[in-house]
Structures are given as C-alpha cells and as structure tokens.
Amino acid sequence: MNPLIFTTILMTVLLGTMIVMMSSHWLMIWIGFEMNLLAIIPILMKKYNPRTMEASTKYFLTQATASMLLMMAIIINLMHSGQWTITKVFNPTASIIMTSALAMKLGLTPFHFWVPEVTQGISLTSGLILLTWQKLAPMSILYQISPSINLNILLTMAVLSILVGGWGGLNQTQLRKIMAYSSIAHMGWMTAVLVYNPTLTMLNMLIYIMMTLTMFMLFIHSSSTTMLSLSHTWNKTPLTTTLILITLLSMGGLPPLSGFMPKWMIIQELTKNSSIILPTLMAIMALLNLYFYMRLTYSTSLTMFPSTNNMKMKWQFETKRITLLPPLIVMSSLLLPLTPMLSILD
Amino acid sequence: MLKIIIPTIMLMPLTWLSKKNMIWINTTTYSLLISLISLSLLNQPSNNSLNFSLMFFSDPLSAPLLVLTTWLLPLMLMASQHHLSKEPLIRKKLYITMLTMLQTFLIMTFTATELISFYILFEATLVPTLIIITRWGNQTERLNAGLYFLFYTLMGSLPLLVALISIQNLTGSLNFLLIQYWNQALPNSWSNIFLWLACMMAFMVKMPLYGLHLWLPKAHVEAPIAGSMVLAAILLKLGGYGMLRITTMLNPQTSFMAYPFLMLSLWGMIMTSSICLRQTDLKSLIAYSSVSHMALVIVAVLIQTPWSYMGATALMIAHGLTSSMLFCLANSNYERTHSRTMILARGLQTLLPLMAAWWLLASLTNLALPPSINLIGELFVVMSSFSWSNITIILMGANITITALYSLYMLITTQRGKYTHHINSIKPSFTRENALMALHMTPLLLLSLNPKIILGFTY
Numbered sequence: 001m002n003p004l005i006f007t008t009i010l011m012t013v014l015l016g017t018m019i020v021m022m023s024s025h026w027l028m029i030w031i032g033f034e035m036n037l038l039a040i041i042p043i044l045m046k047k048y049n050p051r052t053m054e055a056s057t058k059y060f061l062t063q064a065t066a067s068m069l070l071m072m073a074i075i076i077n078l079m080h081s082g083q084w085t086i087t088k089v090f091n092p093t094a095s096i097i098m099t100s101a102l103a104m105k106l107g108l109t110p111f112h113f114w115v116p117e118v119t120q121g122i123s124l125t126s127g128l129i130l131l132t133w134q135k136l137a138p139m140s141i142l143y144q145i146s147p148s149i150n151l152n153i154l155l156t157m158a159v160l161s162i163l164v165g166g167w168g169g170l171n172q173t174q175l176r177k178i179m180a181y182s183s184i185a186h187m188g189w190m191t192a193v194l195v196y197n198p199t200l201t202m203l204n205m206l207i208y209i210m211m212t213l214t215m216f217m218l219f220i221h222s223s224s225t226t227m228l229s230l231s232h233t234w235n236k237t238p239l240t241t242t243l244i245l246i247t248l249l250s251m252g253g254l255p256p257l258s259g260f261m262p263k264w265m266i267i268q269e270l271t272k273n274s275s276i277i278l279p280t281l282m283a284i285m286a287l288l289n290l291y292f293y294m295r296l297t298y299s300t301s302l303t304m305f306p307s308t309n310n311m312k313m314k315w316q317f318e319t320k321r322i323t324l325l326p327p328l329i330v331m332s333s334l335l336l337p338l339t340p341m342l343s344i345l346d
Numbered sequence: 347m348l349k350i351i352i353p354t355i356m357l358m359p360l361t362w363l364s365k366k367n368m369i370w371i372n373t374t375t376y377s378l379l380i381s382l383i384s385l386s387l388l389n390q391p392s393n394n395s396l397n398f399s400l401m402f403f404s405d406p407l408s409a410p411l412l413v414l415t416t417w418l419l420p421l422m423l424m425a426s427q428h429h430l431s432k433e434p435l436i437r438k439k440l441y442i443t444m445l446t447m448l449q450t451f452l453i454m455t456f457t458a459t460e461l462i463s464f465y466i467l468f469e470a471t472l473v474p475t476l477i478i479i480t481r482w483g484n485q486t487e488r489l490n491a492g493l494y495f496l497f498y499t500l501m502g503s504l505p506l507l508v509a510l511i512s513i514q515n516l517t518g519s520l521n522f523l524l525i526q527y528w529n530q531a532l533p534n535s536w537s538n539i540f541l542w543l544a545c546m547m548a549f550m551v552k553m554p555l556y557g558l559h560l561w562l563p564k565a566h567v568e569a570p571i572a573g574s575m576v577l578a579a580i581l582l583k584l585g586g587y588g589m590l591r592i593t594t595m596l597n598p599q600t601s602f603m604a605y606p607f608l609m610l611s612l613w614g615m616i617m618t619s620s621i622c623l624r625q626t627d628l629k630s631l632i633a634y635s636s637v638s639h640m641a642l643v644i645v646a647v648l649i650q651t652p653w654s655y656m657g658a659t660a661l662m663i664a665h666g667l668t669s670s671m672l673f674c675l676a677n678s679n680y681e682r683t684h685s686r687t688m689i690l691a692r693g694l695q696t697l698l699p700l701m702a703a704w705w706l707l708a709s710l711t712n713l714a715l716p717p718s719i720n721l722i723g724e725l726f727v728v729m730s731s732f733s734w735s736n737i738t739i740i741l742m743g744a745n746i747t748i749t750a751l752y753s754l755y756m757l758i759t760t761q762r763g764k765y766t767h768h769i770n771s772i773k774p775s776f777t778r779e780n781a782l783m784a785l786h787m788t789p790l791l792l793l794s795l796n797p798k799i800i801l802g803f804t805y
Contacts, residue, residue: 098739114453114485161746163565211691211793245477249473254469254472254473255466255467255469255470256466256467256469256473258464258469260469264466264507267507267508267511268511271508271511271512271515272515273512276508276537280504280505280544280589283504283507283508284501284504284505287497287500287501287504290496290497290500291493291497294492294493298480298489301481302477302480302481302489302492303480303481303489337465341746
C-alpha cells in the first residue's frame with residue numbers, strides 16, 4: 001500500500017480511538033467507533049486475498065451491529081435522561097444493551113465467535129493492532145459507565161469468556177487463533193473486576209497489551225504463523241526461544257513474572273468483596289490457558305523440535321527488525337516486584 | 347538474610363562471566379561459602395524467631411531447612427558436571443543459572459514472613475524446576491512429567507491464594523510473626539471447612555499425599571540429577587514447611603478435618619513402600635520411597651503434638667540428605683550404564699568397592715538405622731502416632747519393616763552377587779563422586795551427635 005495512504009488510514013484509526021476515549025458526548029463516541037471501524041478495514045485487508053476479505057467482512061458486520069446496538073442504547077439513555085453527556089446510564093435496559101454492544105466489540109462470550117476467525121484471516125501485524133489497540137476504545141467506555149452496569153450479566157459474560165478462552169484454545173495449532181482465544185480469556189478477567197475496581201481493569205489491560213505486543217513481535221520476527229513454524233526458531237535465533245518461553249509463562253499467569261500481577265490483584269479485589277467461589281473458579285480455568293501456552297513452549301523452547309536442516313544454524317536472508325522488543329520483554333516479565341507501587345493508584 | 351540472598355543472586359553473573367574452564371570451580375566454591383554463612387543461623391537463642399527485617403526471619407524450623415538448601419547447591423553442581431560435560435558452554439551456564447534461580451527462590455521461601463510472599467515464591471520455584479526437568483531430562487516422558495508436575499501443584503495452590511487473601515481480610519495481616527499472637531479459634535462451618543481444605547491442599551499435593559502423588563515418580567525419574575536432588579531434598583519439604591506454618595492458624599478444625607488425610611497417609615505409606623519392593627527402575631524406587639517417608643511427615647504434622655513436630659522436622663532434614671544421596675548413587679549407575687534398570691548393573695561391590703560403602707551407608711540410613719537422625723525422626727513420629735491412636739503402631743511397624751525390606755533389596759540387587767558381564771568396562775569411581783557422597787553422609791552422621799538443632803521449635 002502506498003505509504004502515505006497507509007499512514008493516513010492508521011492515523012484515522014488512532015484518531016477514532018482517541019475520540020472515543022476523550023469525548024463526553026455520546027454521539028461523538030459513536031462517531032469515533034465508526035471512524036475506527038471504517039479505517040481499520042483497509043488495514044485488515046493489507047494483503048488482498050479471499051481469506052482477508054472474509055475476515056474483514058466478518059469484522060465489519062459484527063462491529064457495525066455492535067455500533068448500532070450502541071446507538072440504540074444511547075438513544076434510550078437520551079430518552080430517559082434528556083442529555084447526551086456520559087455520566088452513567090440512566091435506564092437498566094439501556095445499560096444491558098450497551099453492555100452487550102461493548103461486549104460484541106471486545107469479543108466477550110457469547111459474542112466471541114468472530115475473534116478467532118478474524119484474527120486468523122489477517123496478517124500478523126494487523127492481528128496485533130486488532131487484539132491490542134482495538135480493545136482500548138470499548139474498554140474505556142466500559143470503565144466510564146461501570147457504576148451502572150448490571151453485575152449479573154457482566155460476571156456471567158466474564159466467567160463464560162474465561163471458560164471459552166481456555167477451552168477453545170486447546171485444539172489450536174495456528175498461532176493467531178491461540179492469541180485470539182487468549183484475548184477472549186483475558187477480556188473475561190478484565191471485565192470480571194470492572195464493577196469492583198475499574199483501576200484493576202486498566203492495569204490488566206496494560207499488562208495484557210504489553211504481553212500480547214511482545215508475543216506478536218516475537219512471532220513477526222520469526223515470521224511464523226503456526227506452531228510448527230514457530231518450533232523452528234531454535235535453529236534460526238535461539239535467543240528468541242527463551243524470550244518466547246518467558247513471555248508465554250508470563251501470559252499464563254505464573255509467578256514470579258508480571259503476568260501474575262493482574263491475576264493476583266483481581267483475585268484480591270474479588271475476595272475483598274466477599275466473592276470467594278468466583279475467583280477460585282476463574283483462577284482454575286486460567287490453568288486451561290496455561291496448558292496450551294505450555295504446549296507452545298514445549299514445541300518451541302524446551303525441546304529441539306525436528307527441523308528441516310542438519311546445520312547448526314539455518315541460513316536466512318534477512319532479519320526482520322523488531323522495534324521495542326527489549327523493553328517490552330522486560331516489562332512483560334519482570335514487573336511483579338513493583339506491585340507495591342500500585343498503591344499510588346488509590 | 348540479605349547476606350545469603352544477595353550472594354546467591356550474584357552467583358548468576360558469576361556463571362555468565364566465568365571462563366570456560368572455571369565455571370564449575372567458581373560456582374561450587376562460592377556456593378559452598380554461602381552455605382557456610384547460613385550455618386550461623388543455626389544458633390537459635392530461643393524458641394522465638396530471629397528477625398532480620400520486616401520481610402525475612404528465621405526460626406528453629408526454617409534454619410535447618412535453609413542450611414540444607416544452601417548445602418545442597420554445591421552438591422547439585424558437583425553432581426551435574428558429568429552429564430553436562432558435552433554440552434555447549436552457554437547451555438551449561440543456562441543450567442547453572444536455573445539452579446541458582448531456584449536456590450534464590452527457595453531461600454526466600456523458607457525465610458519469608460508474609461504468607462503471600464511465601465506463596466508467590468512457592469509458586470516461583472515451579473518455573474526453574476519445570477525448565478530443568480523438561481529441558482535437560484533424558485527421555486521423552488519428561489514432557490509429560492513436567493506437565494503433571496506443574497498442573498498438579500498449580501491446581502492445589504490456586505485455592506491457597508484465595509484462602510490466604512480471605513484470611514488477610516479477616517485478620518488484617520498475614521505477617522507470620524503477628525499471626526501467632528493474634529490467633530483466634532476457627533469456628534466450625536462449611537465455609538471454614540473449605541478454607542481449611544484450600545489452605546492445606548497445596549501442601550498436600552506438594553508433599554505428596556498418597557492419592558495426589560502421581561506427579562512425583564514421573565518428575566523424579568525424568569529429571570536430571572540436580573533436578574532429582576533438589577526435588578527430593580527440598581521441594582517436598584516446602585510442602586511440609588508450609589503445613590507446619592499454616593496449621594497454626596487453622597485450629598481447632600484440624601482435629602477433625604485431618605482424619606481423611608491421616609487415613610490416606612497411613613495407608614499410603616504402606617502402599618508406596620510395597621510398590622518399592624516390585625520396582626525395576628532404580629530412580630522410581632527411590633521416588634516411591636520419598637512418598638512413603640513424606641507420608642510419615644504428613645501424619646506427624648496433622649497430629650499436632652510437640653513430639654510429632656520434632657519428628658517431622660528431623661525426618662524432613664534426614665530424608666532430604668538420604669534421598670538426595672540415593673539419587674546421586676543411582677545417577678552414578680546411570681552415567682555408566684545409561685539405564686535405570688536395577689538388574690542391569692548388579693554386583694557392583696566387586697567392581698566399585700568404595701561406592702559400595704556409600705551404598706551401604708545410604709541404605710542403612712534410609713531404613714532408619716539407629717543412631718541416625720532418620721531413626722530419631724521416625725521414632726518420634728511412631729511414638730506420637732501411638733499416643734494419638736494405639737492401632738497405628740501396627741501400620742507404622744509394618745511400614746518400618748517394608749522400608750527395611752526394600753532398602754536392603756535395593757542394596758543387595760545393585761551391590762551383591764555376581765556382576766553382569768557387560769559392565770566389566772565401566773569407569774572407576776571419580777573423586778568427585780566420592781566427595782559428593784561424603785558430603786552427603788558427613789552431615790547426616792554428624793547430626794546424630796547433636797540432633798537438637800534439627801528438632802525444630804518444640805524442643
């Protein structure tokens with residue numbers, strides 16, 4: 001794509017999300033969402049083939065439906081409160097419809113069906129933008145309306161998402177689908193604590209974005225989209241295998257890596273609010289996630305998978321440049337000791 | 347406590363910056379020096395703990411375990427030299443780094459004051475162990491072994507996290523030093539039953555309890571020698587240590603909640619000892635013997651009498667040294683014949699007489715011969731379980747008999763009789779191996795002269 005046009009479209013995506021995050025008028029938020037959606041379609045279709053067309057169409061249809069539901073909720077809210085400012089949602093029906101719309105945008109169960117298929121159909125870089133940047137806008141709206149969300153619906157969706165994200169990823173060998181199911185599960189964790197302490201949602205979002213960015217950077221670096229091609233990294237760049245191991249263990253939520261911090265904080269917040277069974281259930285279902293991350297580490301870092309050549313090191317023509325990888329690795333694995341700093345957020 | 351932790355962390359830059367011919371020398375020497383520092387902790391003036399800071403403390407229970415941990419690192423490094431000799435330098439350094447990281451987490455776990463910090467470090471010990479087992483193990487089964495190890499432990503310990511946080515909400519603090527003064531009786535209710543279960547299951551899986559022990563034979567057998575040593579000697583004791591700490595908060599429910607686990611342990615120790623009699627795999631035999639000894643520790647901790655606590659502590663230290671030594675001996679066999687089958691390497695006394703002496707000593711301490719500390723531990727546990735219920739003496743007596751049976755079976759199969767003709771050409775024992783066995787045996791024998799230091803805080 002022409003670089004100038006690509007830059008313009010990317011800037012529109014950024015602008016759309018910024019408008020959503022910074023507006024106080026409901027209509028502007030809706031406009032921001034639409035701007036975001038329309039501008040990201042060409043990015044999803046960077047390579048022109050039927051698979052990306054199918055993925056972009058699915059994405060467009062689900063997100064457009066969600067935007068329409070959002071508009072309906074905004075109008076019901078307008079009818080009942082008489083004003084367009086974002087404070088809280090004044091009508092329970094509007095709240096339920098808005099929560100469903102935002103869940104569709106985020107990919108929470110039962111609206112998660114588009115996430116694996118869309119992520120699989122597009123290139124790795126577009127998948128990166130889809131799974132990290134696109135989650136910011138709906139999450140910011142959820143954060144702002146969090147006092148008026150119906151707790152039952154939100155918690156049901158969260159728990160089901162963690163279940164689906166765990167179980168769905170078990171049978172996958174395509175890396176993008178694995179990352180998609182991981183995204184569904186993490187969204188579940190984030191929305192579970194939204195009503196109790198939205199700051200923790202933002203913390204989880206931050207750490208999740210860092211870890212997903214790291215994972216995608218490592219995948220892009222080895223140009224691998226399946227578990228099989230990822231297992232050849234020990235032959236190309238052995239250091240990447242260690243980095244993949246650390247980041248995957250961090251995503252699975254193992255101490256002492258920083259992926260444990262959001263889970264710990266969320267469990268603490270939920271337990272403080274006297275729900276004990278819920279965090280136990282969530283934590284145990286996160287083990288399903290850990291299982292397929294472990295399977296990925298087994299084929300990549302902890303064994304030397306049979307490879308296509310007998311040489312010590314595979315000859316390759318160019319090394320892709322990976323931006324920002326060292327700080328990302330550090331942040332996605334070593335942040336746990338900084339947990340006491342979270343007290344500044346109170 | 348930083349005087350132990352910081353040098354251990356610094357062992358990592360030491361390995362990465364050492365030259366090729368100096369890595370083993372440097373790391374072994376410095377880890378021996380660190381273990382010398384930790385010996386000063388054994389000077390416990392009173393039953394109250396020695397507080398070094400807000401975050402670390404040591405008391406008569408954790409000091410012997412700490413000394414055992416720091417003592418074991420140089421031994422692990424010595425034991426790994428042979429099987430890593432053919433690996434590239436960077437992999438050797440990675441292996442030593444994993445061991446050092448594990449050591450750091452273990453030291454911090456045994457000295458943690460705050461129970462959540464204990465939990466985080468308890469889980470953190472899983473990661474280096476998993477990497478050691480799956481990356482450097484020898485057979486294909488190691489992948490399955492690593493998965494079993496990780497998931498059994500995590501399934502047990504996630505409820506522990508929730509339980510610890512809810513206890514923190516109730517009592518306001520999880521600082522161990524404070525809890526012992528603020529302790530209140532735990533009333534009997536369904537939710538408190540689940541709280542008890544959540545707290546204890548993590549340590550039961552780690553010990554392991556008989557029904558949840560499936561991960562242990564897999565992990566011990568598939569791990570490389572340093573992995574087996576640290577698993578048997580220290581990681582199982584983490585479970586025992588955790589149980590000893592957390593049962594102080596769980597009274598008086600323990601008196602009736604403990605019944606199923608006591609039954610499982612009492613029956614399980616006989617079962618696992620009997621399985622040892624029919625094992626063909628040498629490491630598997632030692633692994634099941636570990637389960638059996640740890641079942642004794644579980645019985646001791648759940649009975650909660652002063653004598654049983656003394657027995658549990660002594661048994662943990664004694665079993666740590668003995669089991670680690672047995673694994674080293676089995677490994678010396680494995681390095682020569684590349685097989686763990688016992689009958690393939692018979693009659694070794696004729697070929698390696700000095701090693702046969704170490705085999706004899708290790709087997710004798712395994713079957714708890716007087717006056718070794720193994721006997722002190724087992725005897726105290728038997729006596730306290732007799733006072734808890736007279737009938738357990740039958741099971742305990744049967745267990746001691748079967749333990750003697752399989753230890754002697756192991757000794758006689760590997761050492762006595764005519765040697766098999768295909769092991770004519772094995773290399774004689776290295777000085778390193780003899781030094782390893784001596785370093786295991788000497789503390790074991792010397793401690794029988796003054797067992798007071800390992801008898802824990804109820805002495």
